[in-house]
Amino acid sequence: xxxxxxxxxxxxxxxxxxxxxxxxxxxxxxxxxxxxxxxxxxxxxxxxxxxxxxxxxxxxxxxxxxxxxxxxxxxxxxxxxxxxxxxxxxxxxxxxxxxxxxxxxxxxxxxxxxxxxxxxxxxxxxxxxxxxxx
Numbered sequence: 001x002x003x004x005x006x007x008x009x010x011x012x013x014x015x016x017x018x019x020x021x022x023x024x025x026x027x028x029x030x031x032x033x034x035x036x037x038x039x040x041x042x043x044x045x046x047x048x049x050x051x052x053x054x055x056x057x058x059x060x061x062x063x064x065x066x067x068x069x070x071x072x073x074x075x076x077x078x079x080x081x082x083x084x085x086x087x088x089x090x091x092x093x094x095x096x097x098x099x100x101x102x103x104x105x106x107x108x109x110x111x112x113x114x115x116x117x118x119x120x121x122x123x124x125x126x127x128x129x130x131x132x133x134x
Contacts, residue, residue, distance in 0.1 A: 001042060001058050002057050003057070004058065004059035004064065004067065007066045010064070013093075014092070015092070017091065018116060019054065019055050020054055020056045020057070020088070020108075020112070021059055021088045022056065022059070022085060022087055023060075023061050023079050024060050030085045031085035032085070034086075034103045037104075037108070038056055054116070061079060062080055070093075074094075076095065076098070087108065089112065097111050
């Protein structure tokens with residue numbers, strides 16, 4: 001998991017085709033447990049193969065003004081101080097899914113597969129169809 005420490009690392013995360021961001025605060029047990037869960041999920045996801053890799057990031061929103069600006073622009077200002085270990089799925093910097101509390105491993109897997117497994121399968125099937133019909 002990559003930590004977003006400044007504007008440069010935020011821009012990197014927002015340029016990714018697919019990214020997962022954990023909004024973390026040290027004082028919240030929910031946030032600490034979610035961060036550990038996402039780290040383990042990321043390792044399992046990358047080892048599982050089959051789908052394109054998804055990069056996971058960790059950020060402490062309350063200490064990053066540019067992250068705060070971005071969250072407000074996405075309509076997620078409440079995350080800045082919530083401390084629940086919120087998880088955001090992004091495509092090129094746009095939030096496409098979120099779990100705002102009660103994050104579980106199955107929730108991480110289901111949300112990620114729901115977002116991206118079908119699209120990848122559709123792309124592969126289209127490629128196969130195109131090759132077979134050439």
